[in-house]
Amino acid sequence: MKEVYLDNSATTRPLPEVVEYMTEVLTENYGNPSSLHNKGLAAERIMKRARKAIARKLGVNPGEVYFTSGGTESNNLAIKGVASTYKNRGRHLITSKVEHASVIDTFTALEEEGYEVTYLNTDKKGLISLDELANAIRPETTLVSLIHVNNELGSINPVEKIGPLIKNINRNTFFHVDGVQSFGKILLKPADWQIDLLTISAHKIHGPKGIGALYLKKGIELKPLLHGGGQEKGLRSGTENLPGIAGFIPAVESLPDFTSTSPRYEKLDRLRDYFLNRLKETLPETVINSPEEGAPHIISLSFPGLKGEILVHSLEGEGIYVSTRSACHSRNDQKSHVLKAINLPPEYIDGTIRISLSRFNKEEEIDYTIAKLAEQIKLFF
């Protein structure tokens, strides 16, 4: 087998139709969307189509979709935006200990500016306690920001319950959800679930890198991070990344329409079940960190006594691409804050790898991966 890419939570391969449309737009639609002439209008038409495609998938209005340079910018914009715009209402913010770095580090930066942040604990599955959240909300709490699907574990926070819970306690508290790993994998309906702000990213759903979006519920004001030409209704200045926005369209349109009766990507679920069953047969001692009811694409495994990094490289030698944890931190030496938060013992953390599936993976790729994994594990023990 030449190549088995199982690092789809880090990034995905763009769809052929994404590449094709981007190539077309780069060549033909090179106008600046803000230009008066029809090259500008043609560019703006593409942006409208992209906004519509995303809005339809989320069940929101196209006017509530704003383009950014990616998930990190959307998370920063949402969190810093709410914190600073509403600081006269209060300076207390809530998040959890298992958030993506672009959320955690943004809150840390806000603490340095004088905000008070509550970091919620999680259980062994990486899920927050609704009671702890309820107790943490105060009159001066302006924001709760939580990850929907955890990027290292696949744990799914019940954001559909959390939205109403927050609003019942304090209707002035905004709710931001980091949906980067959940969008396109499971049902996600921000408007129905009382989510006020939602982050999504194109390159996790077979779209291009460099483009993301923020859903911002109509009526909520937000101070921008970037000032300038006033693009995106003043929320995000800067000439729009038109090829990226164009590439977002086929990626979004290729996603299934989840419903309450079919809330998960079934094909991914089947692949995950197949992986886990084969794993349990072949390597029954493997520690599975991901909760059974987790997202359909993320599988965290621990091999205590082994180094995850070494396993990543030996699998790579067989053409198999996995990761130790979130890509952006995989080259620094600190232990994963997510795995620490779920109280995984240090030797388990060190021996952790993350398998993340895409709908394009095949059962024979999984067979091959399990076989090679078993070979490697035997070499070490």
Added chain:
Amino acid sequence: MKEVYLDNSATTRPLPEVVEYMTEVLTENYGNPSSLHNKGLAAERIMKRARKAIARKLGVNPGEVYFTSGGTESNNLAIKGVASTYKNRGRHLITSKVEHASVIDTFTALEEEGYEVTYLNTDKKGLISLDELANAIRPETTLVSLIHVNNELGSINPVEKIGPLIKNINRNTFFHVDGVQSFGKILLKPADWQIDLLTISAHKIHGPKGIGALYLKKGIELKPLLHGGGQEKGLRSGTENLPGIAGFIPAVESLPDFTSTSPRYEKLDRLRDYFLNRLKETLPETVINSPEEGAPHIISLSFPGLKGEILVHSLEGEGIYVSTRSACHSRNDQKSHVLKAINLPPEYIDGTIRISLSRFNKEEEIDYTIAKLAEQIKLFF
């Protein structure tokens, strides 16, 4: 003639080799540059090549080049970054009245946060006075930010003199230059000219939209705007826009190497001279706002009594694309702050169009444009 695109200061058409390389990278190099495995390393290799190409052209070290989502982000990062990082040294900042919106509006936002900003006047050519600048610099001035080539007029601020002048008065004052319109058009050597921070953008030099860079002189600390995974040595978190960064490479490599004996894009200079000569022959009454010694690609013209917007649309009917002014503001009704700053009378401002050339424009396109312009003007008078 089917199409004459003369709006190259708004944005340019990506080179075929830019599109080709982006297509290749989108298809083959889809790894996350932060990933441990060789797909990550392959992606990082592309980033290194891009950094090197830009550094070579600017005469700086590759480690001093940071990627951003574009000129607007680079300007925001530079200005807010210096202002906030060094606020204990002082809260006085200097810029001019003819800056791009992403500079002016960033300073306005900083004023609201308690910074004091001096907005330098300009002469009729759009140039600041070195004396006025010298007098404005105080012990507590942490930043001077100036545009190199003005995007509406083409005026060239002598930044090579301004850097040393600033440092002579206050060596703790940082100097940021918005080089979006000058990079690739005229000589630009930040390290030689005591420029500490420099903004450039890919889509103005036939690269893709959605990618820009900031030159940051080694040793200068800067608080990031975006927190998260710590990419770009912590200065700019977020999964890197790899296709955009890849597309930057052929765009930069296709630029000439300017030297002190050949400091301007000669081909553009010849096209500009050709345009101006043909214009003076055919429409001798035209008011030319751009200084004679301005940039080789920007020509601002006024036809008092006429509406620039109407002229843009009637030329568009002939397949000719020009603008009234900077793209990002072309759809709002306020008069250009640049043209107001140079004291252009209101009826001249209303009757202004901007022609901006690319090296791919041809003399026959200019002949055609002048002929159609003359036809239109005659219709109106």
